[in-house]
Amino acid sequence: MPGKKSRVRNSDQWVLLAPESAIDAPEKIDSGPVFTKLRNPKTGSAALYLFSSDCNQVYEVKAFDEDYHSWFIGQSVQRDGRLLFVTPLDPLFLVLPYLINASEKQGKFEPADQVIKDEEFPRCASVLKCPRTLQSLHHITDEKEMGDRKFYKYNREKTLVWLKKKVEQTVKALKSTGLSVGAGIQSSMLIRSKQVTEATEEDYLRYAHGLLSDYIPMGLSVELFKFLELPAISTNATLNEPPSKKRKLSDKPVEAEEDYTKFNSDSKEKKPTKMTAAQKSLSKVDKSGMKNISAFFTSKNKGTTKTP
Amino acid sequence: MDLSEWRRDPGSSCRLSSAVAAACRREPCSLGVDEAGRGPVLGPMVYAICFCPLSKQQQLEELKVADSKTLTEKEREKLFAKLDEAKDFIGWALEVLSPNIISTSMQQRTKCNLNTLSHDAAIGLIQYALDSGVQVKEVYVDTVGPAEKYEAKLKERFPELEVTVRAKADSLFPIVSAASICAKVARDHAIQSWKFVEDLEDISPDYGSGYPNDPKTKEWMESHVDPIFGYPQFVRFSWSTAQTILDNRAVPVHWDDDEEDGNKDNTPSVLTYFQRKTEDPKVQPHRFFTERKLVSLVNL
Numbered sequence: 001m002p003g004k005k006s007r008v009r010n011s012d013q014w015v016l017l018a019p020e021s022a023i024d025a026p027e028k029i030d031s032g033p034v035f036t037k038l039r040n041p042k043t044g045s046a047a048l049y050l051f052s053s054d055c056n057q058v059y060e061v062k063a064f065d066e067d068y069h070s071w072f073i074g075q076s077v078q079r080d081g082r083l084l085f086v087t088p089l090d091p092l093f094l095v096l097p098y099l100i101n102a103s104e105k106q107g108k109f110e111p112a113d114q115v116i117k118d119e120e121f122p123r124c125a126s127v128l129k130c131p132r133t134l135q136s137l138h139h140i141t142d143e144k145e146m147g148d149r150k151f152y153k154y155n156r157e158k159t160l161v162w163l164k165k166k167v168e169q170t171v172k173a174l175k176s177t178g179l180s181v182g183a184g185i186q187s188s189m190l191i192r193s194k195q196v197t198e199a200t201e202e203d204y205l206r207y208a209h210g211l212l213s214d215y216i217p218m219g220l221s222v223e224l225f226k227f228l229e230l231p232a233i234s235t236n237a238t239l240n241e242p243p244s245k246k247r248k249l250s251d252k253p254v255e256a257e258e259d260y261t262k263f264n265s266d267s268k269e270k271k272p273t274k275m276t277a278a279q280k281s282l283s284k285v286d287k288s289g290m291k292n293i294s295a296f297f298t299s300k301n302k303g304t305t306k307t308p
Numbered sequence: 309m310d311l312s313e314w315r316r317d318p319g320s321s322c323r324l325s326s327a328v329a330a331a332c333r334r335e336p337c338s339l340g341v342d343e344a345g346r347g348p349v350l351g352p353m354v355y356a357i358c359f360c361p362l363s364k365q366q367q368l369e370e371l372k373v374a375d376s377k378t379l380t381e382k383e384r385e386k387l388f389a390k391l392d393e394a395k396d397f398i399g400w401a402l403e404v405l406s407p408n409i410i411s412t413s414m415q416q417r418t419k420c421n422l423n424t425l426s427h428d429a430a431i432g433l434i435q436y437a438l439d440s441g442v443q444v445k446e447v448y449v450d451t452v453g454p455a456e457k458y459e460a461k462l463k464e465r466f467p468e469l470e471v472t473v474r475a476k477a478d479s480l481f482p483i484v485s486a487a488s489i490c491a492k493v494a495r496d497h498a499i500q501s502w503k504f505v506e507d508l509e510d511i512s513p514d515y516g517s518g519y520p521n522d523p524k525t526k527e528w529m530e531s532h533v534d535p536i537f538g539y540p541q542f543v544r545f546s547w548s549t550a551q552t553i554l555d556n557r558a559v560p561v562h563w564d565d566d567e568e569d570g571n572k573d574n575t576p577s578v579l580t581y582f583q584r585k586t587e588d589p590k591v592q593p594h595r596f597f598t599e600r601k602l603v604s605l606v607n608l
Binding site: 014035037040042043045046047048060061062063064065066067068077084085179207210211213214 | 563591595601605608
């Protein structure tokens with residue numbers, strides 16, 4: 001976060017929550033669970049993932065990270081109060097950006113190991129070792145078999161249908177956990193006896209779409225939004241931006257869009273109003289030799305300054 | 309004086325009291341309040357009340373109780389024994405506030421200063437006497453902070469009592485002197501037999517008077533700082549002496565209500581509102597993650 005003191009992150013121990021499947025002992029030596037940097041499908045930059053032994057499954061790694069936290073671990077103190085979560089990830093999310101790129105460049109059927117290639121992140125090829133990856137690749141690609149080799153090509157329509165299913169699954173999960181998805185922000189720390197506002201189906205869809213968008217490239221997120229036929233929120237854009245000042249440049253005089261004064265007086269002529277006793281006595285004061293107050297605010301340039 | 313109940317849990321506060329004499333329930337009484345161990349950075353603070361019927365003032369004076377500060381430890385012990393023997397007309401009650409209670413009260417989120425803590429202890433003891441059926445009529449208190457304010461506070465709390473708050477009350481009113489002896493004796497006992505709850509190997513008991521201006525006390529504190537935990541519970545953490553040594557010798561610890569690094573960091577500069585947002589807001593993680601303080605990791 002910006003403006004924050006950079007904290008030292010030299011952790012020599014970390015606290016981690018992982019399913020047992022992620023840390024199972026390997027069948028062969030040297031194929032145990034391993035942390036790996038891969039390309040984050042949304043941002044395109046590096047992020048941390050974990051392959052379980054023999055690359056059976058891929059997990060994403062997220063950390064609960066809040067200021068002013070530390071751990072007491074056994075007889076030691078860990079200044080880094082983070083809690084790491086290792087949670088299973090659908091490997092298709094990781095291969096999706098590569099398939100989209102390939103289809104934009106080449107647009108032809110290719111073997112999977114030629115598409116899932118990255119000089120910066122060579123370990124991304126390991127995603128293909130997950131049994132699940134090749135089995136489910138048909139959700140997002142067209143396949144062709146030639147001899148004993150399989151060739152794949154990104155299919156946009158299939159992908160959107162697949163993602164829509166994901167959205168629906170997410171909605172189901174959101175509903176079962178009783179998560180607050182409405183527009184109003186509610187504290188997730190408080191347990192309410194009853195839901196304050198009933199979240200609409202659209203709220204759920206929108207939330208699920210947002211959640212899923214953290215796992216797919218941004219362009220695809222926009223396409224999915226249209227595919228789900230969600231109405232765009234028009235106010236969002238104007239809320240974030242301050243009103244532009246360009247209006248001054250136009251020649252037209254600025255006028256109020258509505259004339260509010262017309263409701264205040266029913267006749268156009270001003271009736272002479274009755275004066276109070278104080279006002280009456282003031283009006284009788286001799287004002288000769290006195291300047292009108294507005295005279296003090298007019299520009300004095302006219303007579304006083306001499307041009308050289 | 310039997311402090312064994314408090315010794316079982318010296319991190320807490322504890323009330324000790326004598327039996328209430330029948331005379332005190334029958335006749336109007338005067339009650340004195342005094343404290344011991346307000347200034348030291350080490351050990352508990354003890355509050356004490358003493359009460360006796362107004363008709364027995366003469367007998368109380370005959371015991372020659374005097375301001376505890378003018379007496380040696382031995383004389384105090386003797387006088388306390390005398391007071392305890394006169395249980396047919398004198399009663400007392402104590403509140404031992406452990407250093408731990410003082411530290412936590414003064415350093416909690418809603419700070420409670422030592423004066424408030426003292427006033428509350430005094431009020432609690434007066435209320436205890438009333439609850440035990442003592443016919444309290446007059447209350448004499450040695451002041452803590454400005455006497456007028458304290459007196460007004462006590463009068464508001466106990467409108468039916470005649471409250472006198474006075475500086476040096478312990479040398480003016482025998483009943484306050486008696487209370488001061490009870491308090492001082494209890495504090496001496498508590499300190500002499502202090503059991504460190506922490507598992508500390510050969511901690512030196514040679515800490516001097518316990519007052520922050522005592523060089524011996526300061527030396528003891530400087531040599532007993534743990535870089536992580538600071539001090540044993542025997543030390544009042546809220547004392548500036550303790551704080552200064554912690555700042556210099558222990559690991560810095562940041563709390564989210566720390567003024568110096570809290571406010572500055574959390575309040576964004578006004579200028580940030582006028583800056584063009586360089587980062588696309590869409591790159592921000594979904595609120596599911598931000599609300600739960602979940603972040604992606606790049607490195608372990």
